[in-house]
Amino acid sequence: MAWNEPGGNRNDNDPWGNGGRRGDDQGPPDLDEALKKGLDKLNRMLGGKGKKSGGSGGSTGGGAGGFGAIIALAGILVVGYVVFQSFYTVDEQERAVVLRFGEYNRTENPGLRFKVPLIDDVTKVRVTSVRTAESSGQMLTQDENLVTVDLQVQYRVADAQAYVLNVRDSNQALAFATDSALRHEVGSSSLDDVLTEGRAELAVRVEQRLQRFLGEYGTGLEIVRVNVESTQPPPAVQDAFREVQRAREDEQRVKEEAETYRNKVVPEARGQAQRMIEEANAYKQEVIERARGETARFLELLAVYQKAPTVTRDRLYLQALESVLSNSSKILVDTESSGNMMYLPLDRLTQGSLPRSGGQSSGSGSSQMDIQDLTDQVIKELRTRQDTNVRRSR
Amino acid sequence: MGPKGVVGLAGALIVVLLVLSSVYIIPETHRGVMLRFGELVETDIQAGIHFKVPVIDQVREFDIRVLTMDLPSRQYLTIEKKPLDVDSYIAWKILNVDQFYRATGGDEYRAQSLLLSRVDNGLRDEFGIRTMHEVVSGQRDELMHTLRDRVNETSVNEFGIEVLDVRVKAIEFPGQVSENVYRRMATEREKLAQEFRSRGRELAEGIRADADRQRTVTLAEAFAESEETRGEGDGQAATIYADAYGANAEFYSFYRSLQAYQNTFSSKDDIMVIDSDSDFMKFLKDPQGGR
Numbered sequence: 166m167a168w169n170e171p172g173g174n175r176n177d178n179d180p181w182g183n184g185g186r187r188g189d190d191q192g193p194p195d196l197d198e199a200l201k202k203g204l205d206k207l208n209r210m211l212g213g214k215g216k217k218s219g220g221s222g223g224s225t226g227g228g229a230g231g232f233g234a235i236i237a238l239a240g241i242l243v244v245g246y247v248v249f250q251s252f253y254t255v256d257e258q259e260r261a262v263v264l265r266f267g268e269y270n271r272t273e274n275p276g277l278r279f280k281v282p283l284i285d286d287v288t289k290v291r292v293t294s295v296r297t298a299e300s301s302g303q304m305l306t307q308d309e310n311l312v313t314v315d316l317q318v319q320y321r322v323a324d325a326q327a328y329v330l331n332v333r334d335s336n337q338a339l340a341f342a343t344d345s346a347l348r349h350e351v352g353s354s355s356l357d358d359v360l361t362e363g364r365a366e367l368a369v370r371v372e373q374r375l376q377r378f379l380g381e382y383g384t385g386l387e388i389v390r391v392n393v394e395s396t397q398p399p400p401a402v403q404d405a406f407r408e409v410q411r412a413r414e415d416e417q418r419v420k421e422e423a424e425t426y427r428n429k430v431v432p433e434a435r436g437q438a439q440r441m442i443e444e445a446n447a448y449k450q451e452v453i454e455r456a457r458g459e460t461a462r463f464l465e466l467l468a469v470y471q472k473a474p475t476v477t478r479d480r481l482y483l484q485a486l487e488s489v490l491s492n493s494s495k496i497l498v499d500t501e502s503s504g505n506m507m508y509l510p511l512d513r514l515t516q517g518s519l520p521r522s523g524g525q526s527s528g529s530g531s532s533q534m535d536i537q538d539l540t541d542q543v544i545k546e547l548r549t550r551q552d553t554n555v556r557r558s559r
Numbered sequence: 560m561g562p563k564g565v566v567g568l569a570g571a572l573i574v575v576l577l578v579l580s581s582v583y584i585i586p587e588t589h590r591g592v593m594l595r596f597g598e599l600v601e602t603d604i605q606a607g608i609h610f611k612v613p614v615i616d617q618v619r620e621f622d623i624r625v626l627t628m629d630l631p632s633r634q635y636l637t638i639e640k641k642p643l644d645v646d647s648y649i650a651w652k653i654l655n656v657d658q659f660y661r662a663t664g665g666d667e668y669r670a671q672s673l674l675l676s677r678v679d680n681g682l683r684d685e686f687g688i689r690t691m692h693e694v695v696s697g698q699r700d701e702l703m704h705t706l707r708d709r710v711n712e713t714s715v716n717e718f719g720i721e722v723l724d725v726r727v728k729a730i731e732f733p734g735q736v737s738e739n740v741y742r743r744m745a746t747e748r749e750k751l752a753q754e755f756r757s758r759g760r761e762l763a764e765g766i767r768a769d770a771d772r773q774r775t776v777t778l779a780e781a782f783a784e785s786e787e788t789r790g791e792g793d794g795q796a797a798t799i800y801a802d803a804y805g806a807n808a809e810f811y812s813f814y815r816s817l818q819a820y821q822n823t824f825s826s827k828d829d830i831m832v833i834d835s836d837s838d839f840m841k842f843l844k845d846p847q848g849g850r
Binding site for chain 1: 745
């Protein structure tokens with residue numbers, strides 16, 4: 166303890182030095198007297214407290230009671246101060262680097278710690294808390310384009326001893342190294358990589374490089390994480406970049422439109438094809454079935470015909486013609502008796518027949534009349550001829 | 560006794576001061592040298608507590624921690640004479656305090672300015688033999704290591720300083736060049752945008768054409784198949800007919816003709832002009848049928 170005392174009050178008057186001198190010279194009485202008077206005055210002013218310290222001073226100071234008291238008071242103060250100075254706390258997030266006589270001695274963990282005052286020099290460093298540093302700016306890429314990158318570095322002190330002893334300004338070293346590492350890695354990447362897929366990888370590479378730099382300088386810092394917060398083309402060309410984005414969208418859109426077209430056309434064609442094939446199948450079955458039906462009918466008839474050919478033949482013939490003639494308009498002409506030219510206004514006949522099938526028309530009334538007349542005329546003519554024929558055949 | 564006491568006290572004070580001034584502490588972050596009347600008598604004093612002769616011996620201590628120094632941004636030309644604004648820094652430390660003291664008088668600022676001019680020269684040389692591309696991306700590490708080693712060749716011996724690292728922070732185009740770069744970048748983007756659009760149309764056209772082809776082919780195949788099917792039907796039907804009608808060809812043609820007549824004259828619109836001499840009409844004119 167005595168060793169520490171001089172240091173504790175090096176700027177004030179040195180009590181140890183004073184005491185030693187007194188021991189050597191046996192104490193100058195004049196000075197003692199003067200001091201004693203002064204102390205007595207002080208005691209009176211301070212009252213009880215002064216007496217108490219005076220009493221304790223008396224026991225240690227021996228003969229020179231008052232002077233001893235003041236020495237003792239000073240001694241107690243010094244001891245108290247020294248004890249107070251000897252203990253310190255290290256917080257959970259801190260480590261303390263202790264230098265003894267300037268030399269590195271130890272690194273203390275959290276808790277209540279003791280140090281030798283004046284001899285031990287304690288520097289506390291926050292180690293667990295994560296600090297951040299930023300770097301941003303416009304930089305060159307490998308393909309000689311410019312890009313603006315914002316980067317955040319999260320780091321902490323991993324080695325308190327190195328942090329305190331190796332580098333004078335670790336934070337500045339970190340800032341410089343971050344700038345350099347970032348620009349180096351961006352300079353080794355293409356613009357597209359930095360702007361798009363390469364960002365995560367960029368962060369990893371910057372982290373590795375930065376950690377290497379910090380290791381080389383012995384900063385005692387450890388990179389926790391590097392975040393590439395944003396990468397953008399320079400403001401002057403952002404429009405052009407957005408235009409590319411739009412073009413990309415257009416490309417997609419046009420493609421989708423074409424696919425929509427395909428999705429419409431191809432299935433429709435398949436449907437049409439299916440219809441054609443089904444129709445063909447229907448046709449095939451139809452003709453076959455018809456053939457079977459018709460031939461069956463024919464064969465049945467043939468069997469009958471073979472039994473009675475003439476009758477069947479005549480019957481079929483008459484039946485068919487009856488069916489034909491009963492279903493059509495007809496004009497009977499006796500060509501034999503009219504060697505001369507006979508005029509049949511066929512065009513008018515067919516014209517006249519049209520309104521019947523085509524429905525009402527304005528001229529239908531008159532044409533109907535004409536036909537009526539015509540028919541009457543024809544019938545009359547036929548009758549007269551028939552008469553003559555009959556007469557002639559008789 | 561009075562004067563004697565004062566003298567004693569003064570003497571004691573002087574002794575204490577002498578003792579105190581003969582003790583000195585060098586911290587871990589520093590190294591010291593001791594000078595006696597300006598002469599270097601003790602070198603490379605390590606951290607710890609040391610003694611010296613008061614008044615006569617003087618101790619100088621120097622920070623041996625790593626220092627980083629920002630170099631002012633300068634313009635350098637690459638081998639193709641492109642100007643680049645280069646911002647760099649160096650990390651250095653005092654390696655040999657004796658040499659450092661001799662070379663700089665212990666003045667850090669002098670040391671830095673000495674280093675600065677050497678690094679500046681080195682950078683100029685290294686940039687001058689490289690293309691811009693090499694400087695920006697390919698050979699940064701190599702350039703920096705070469706430069707560091709070159710500076711160290713002399714600075715360690717001459718200044719007692721070791722340069723740990725020379726690093727370029729930023730390489731930038733001067734202002735006017737930046738404008739050109741922006742224009743070029745914009746042009747490149749336009750090119751790219753055009754490419755995207757055209758490629759989109761190309762793809763779309765391909766897809767449409769493919770769709771059209773599929774349609775045509777599908778329909779054609781269907782046509783082929785359906786014709787084939789129809790043919791099969793016709794063939795089978797013809798076989799059936801031939802088999803049946805072959806039994807009596809003469810009767811068939813008669814029968815078939817009658818059917819045809821019926822089918823042909825099936826409408827009231829058909830007008831038949833019939834000769835009364837026809838077979839059908841033979842009884843019409845004559846109950847005996849002309850016999």
